[in-house]
Amino acid sequence: MARTSGTNLRREILDTTRRLLIQDGYQNLSMRKIANAIGYSATSIYLYFENKDNLVHALIDEGMEKMQQLLLGIDNLLTDPLKALRELCNRYVAFGLENPEYYEVMFQLHPARMARYPVEKYRKARKNLEVFRDVIEAGQRMSLFREGDALLKATAVWTSLHGLVSLLIAQRVDQQIAPEDLQERVFDQVVAFVGG
Amino acid sequence: MARTSGTNLRREILDTTRRLLIQDGYQNLSMRKIANAIGYSATSIYLYFENKDNLVHALIDEGMEKMQQLLLGIDNLLTDPLKALRELCNRYVAFGLENPEYYEVMFQLHPARMARYPVEKYRKARKNLEVFRDVIEAGQRMSLFREGDALLKATAVWTSLHGLVSLLIAQRVDQQIAPEDLQERVFDQVVAFVGG
Amino acid sequence: MARTSGTNLRREILDTTRRLLIQDGYQNLSMRKIANAIGYSATSIYLYFENKDNLVHALIDEGMEKMQQLLLGIDNLLTDPLKALRELCNRYVAFGLENPEYYEVMFQLHPARMARYPVEKYRKARKNLEVFRDVIEAGQRMSLFREGDALLKATAVWTSLHGLVSLLIAQRVDQQIAPEDLQERVFDQVVAFVGG
Amino acid sequence: MARTSGTNLRREILDTTRRLLIQDGYQNLSMRKIANAIGYSATSIYLYFENKDNLVHALIDEGMEKMQQLLLGIDNLLTDPLKALRELCNRYVAFGLENPEYYEVMFQLHPARMARYPVEKYRKARKNLEVFRDVIEAGQRMSLFREGDALLKATAVWTSLHGLVSLLIAQRVDQQIAPEDLQERVFDQVVAFVGG
DNA sequence: TATGAATGAGCGTTCATTCAT
DNA sequence: CATGAATGAACGCTCATTCAT
Structure with missing residues (x-):
């Protein structure tokens, strides 16, 4: 289900990643955590970033x-x-x-x-x-x-x-x-x- | 099997951990690897360090x-x-x-x-x-x-x-x-x- | 965007799939790869093949x-x-x-x-x-x-x-x-x- | 929890793997499936087989x-x-x-x-x-x-x-x-x- | 003092597929 | 006719840790 207009998810991912980076540091950054934080499936991140x-x-x-x-x-x-x-x-x-x-x-x-x-x-x-x-x-x-x-x-x-x-x-x-x-x-x- | 006098294991763990740390970095440091390197079971580390x-x-x-x-x-x-x-x-x-x-x-x-x-x-x-x-x-x-x-x-x-x-x-x-x-x-x- | 006349896509899918199959094997055959190879979206394949x-x-x-x-x-x-x-x-x-x-x-x-x-x-x-x-x-x-x-x-x-x-x-x-x-x-x- | 005597799990894994191989073939063989089939965690398999x-x-x-x-x-x-x-x-x-x-x-x-x-x-x-x-x-x-x-x-x-x-x-x-x-x-x- | 057995949680990633448009 | 957006399930594997002995 498309919650927001398409390309905004890319932005959301980036912003959330930044937030998590402050919180937990790079070592503890995981694709799943990012996905959970934005309320999307982990798979979705791969639509906007190769890895x-x-x-x-x-x-x-x-x-x-x-x-x-x-x-x-x-x-x-x-x-x-x-x-x-x-x-x-x-x-x-x-x-x-x-x-x-x-x-x-x-x-x-x-x-x-x-x-x-x-x-x-x-x-x-x-x-x-x-x-x-x-x-x-x-x-x-x-x-x-x-x-x-x-x-x-x-x-x-x-x-x-x-x-x-x-x-x-x-x-x-x-x-x-x-x-x-x-x-x-x-x-x-x-x-x-x-x-x- | 007690190989050396008790408290020496603590020392050995620390030395090995430091060696592994310098060798492979913090990211690649794992309890299992430490244990393997000293030839003891992973469980043993927990006798000397809480975590x-x-x-x-x-x-x-x-x-x-x-x-x-x-x-x-x-x-x-x-x-x-x-x-x-x-x-x-x-x-x-x-x-x-x-x-x-x-x-x-x-x-x-x-x-x-x-x-x-x-x-x-x-x-x-x-x-x-x-x-x-x-x-x-x-x-x-x-x-x-x-x-x-x-x-x-x-x-x-x-x-x-x-x-x-x-x-x-x-x-x-x-x-x-x-x-x-x-x-x-x-x-x-x-x-x-x-x-x- | 319709690049070629309709039913030709079916042909293209089959040919490409065969090529990929011979190249990379069945194990590495994936719908996405086929789609990429022909330059269509993965979804399009489903218009011609149920699965x-x-x-x-x-x-x-x-x-x-x-x-x-x-x-x-x-x-x-x-x-x-x-x-x-x-x-x-x-x-x-x-x-x-x-x-x-x-x-x-x-x-x-x-x-x-x-x-x-x-x-x-x-x-x-x-x-x-x-x-x-x-x-x-x-x-x-x-x-x-x-x-x-x-x-x-x-x-x-x-x-x-x-x-x-x-x-x-x-x-x-x-x-x-x-x-x-x-x-x-x-x-x-x-x-x-x-x-x- | 140790359900059976230690090394029997190795046997059980092998036997179950064989069973799954007949059922689903090598392509569909997965560590998780094996683990589920024997009622152990996937991790346990790695105690008996490196990979x-x-x-x-x-x-x-x-x-x-x-x-x-x-x-x-x-x-x-x-x-x-x-x-x-x-x-x-x-x-x-x-x-x-x-x-x-x-x-x-x-x-x-x-x-x-x-x-x-x-x-x-x-x-x-x-x-x-x-x-x-x-x-x-x-x-x-x-x-x-x-x-x-x-x-x-x-x-x-x-x-x-x-x-x-x-x-x-x-x-x-x-x-x-x-x-x-x-x-x-x-x-x-x-x-x-x-x-x- | 030391261990063997076991696990739940987590990792990055790929997959076939669905659905609204 | 064709797609972009999205997902749930699964993959092999590693990890720190627990617990009974």
Whole structure:
């Protein structure tokens, strides 16, 4: 029985999968659980996604695009690199904390545990890193930032941000530490490092 | 059939579990496999560990202690904080990269997704952070490092290191980046931040 | 969308099914695969065949007819029974070995395990046997063959040929035995038996 | 709950599997069906057989041994080859008709549809053929049978018998033909061929 | 202390088929 | 004439766990 208009089920599957990912994590994600959660038979999922990997891939894809739009939405991205870098950090972390389900599949999943993430999607993933790199390069051109391999610097920055998001999501940060304090401190570290 | 004195089986289970964990990853860890590997029946494990979660908890516990010993084994830990900080970073990352699967279980497993990790074990995990804090405090006392909340700084440092290890383990670092370069850059960032 | 004139789809289904059958075997034959292969929806098949069994029955039917035509195409079928008998054997075995999966469905599928194979189709299957019988009878009339119940003799001949094809298809013949040798030996046996 | 003494379940599984094989054929044999039929959980089967293939292999093995004992039990096997050959045929066919479930997995299963039947079991399978060969050789030594490659002749004989059994089991023999008549005719054919 | 026997729940996936349009 | 949407049943198999001994 068709409950909603056709292609909406695809959306519903994706959304429910995200919800379950937050709740139970990737390890405990199962096609049946998704199906039950949306009130359809497990078989139905296969009408919209070839298999579990494909479903997760689609989710990763969405996440990458969302993050990219968020990062590219910054004002004066290349004209005010100092401010932009800080805002990049802000938005990256905000995205992670607000979309932990995306974040987990996007960045914490070991590729060996999934069918290889298709090459063309990796390109999309890399775009995010390139935003950081471009901003750093812009800052370098304007002599606001120290010289040095911009991609490497971008990756180092990303490393810190990723650590921050990961620990906060996994609730591994000591309770005595206020997340906002830590976040600010990490941003300081990052900005200081890129050189302001 | 009692092959060895009683409590040794507990040890054997832990050692084998760790080995299997490092070899095959958490996803592929199963009670049956552990039992087979040590040549006992699966049932026997339950004589020493209430369930799988408990066993894994005990393992995390041991991992934390191992890492602690590794970190505390540094020469002149509190007398040469500058060198010590860099060596702390070195050893932390080395531990993570040498035991990737182990590291994942220790730091990436979401506590809410396992039976609650007992509070007193969290204290042990915290010990590692405290080593970083103590070194930073020592440096501050010797006026080698900038002032500021040492625990917070330690956490920020840890954040970067954790990010580094996580990304490398998950093989998410761009192929154009040499891991050693990235590592050095992150260490620089950390040391610069703590202020040398 | 109607791509070709109506009843041609039935033909297309049958042809494709046969192709898939020969390619992948009965076990791997599925309605969805057939549908995909012809570029129609799975549902469409049901417009022409009540269910999978029916489709396969129709295919068996066609196979029987094909074989019959093959057998009836022999020159001087009833005028030179000696040569004809040997050629019958030749063609029967060739058909089996060239279409092993098809052969299996035609002769090895247990009728009780499919929806009852309609009686009138059995008649068509019987036609093949009758070709053998007719040739034997012709030979008897010409005093080339020994007397005796021709249908029974035909069945005995068929028995040997079927055994030969079956064992070769199932790859159960000892590797030391060259298939051609075996085939010749069996033909000799058959011809000798009918009595030349 | 242990209903019967331990190792009897293995027996029960094997027997039930045979029963189901007659009923539904290999294609429709499933672990669940077996489990249901014996009133145990599907999981339990895996305590006694590593997987479905292993279970079927065990069955094939049993069948081979049974048949071998049956064939080797003939009196004066090598001293009265003429009688022995006919009795071999008798017993072979009798075995097939009385144990169609064994027969199906033993001789009709295409190896590609199962995990490769282990090599050492193939040896056992070959033993049956060798009984035929040995009798033929004995007859040749006593100048009772015509000369010629005994293994090839044995295989040709087997071919006919296999065809007979297969068609009878699959109920493909025309209803006008009395099975006993056909059987006798085939035996005549065989014996005549080996040369008496 | 240790085990053999057993299980219920679950996994991803495929299948033939139905039904409203 | 043809389909898109959907499903229930089944598949082989693995898992953590229990329980009587």
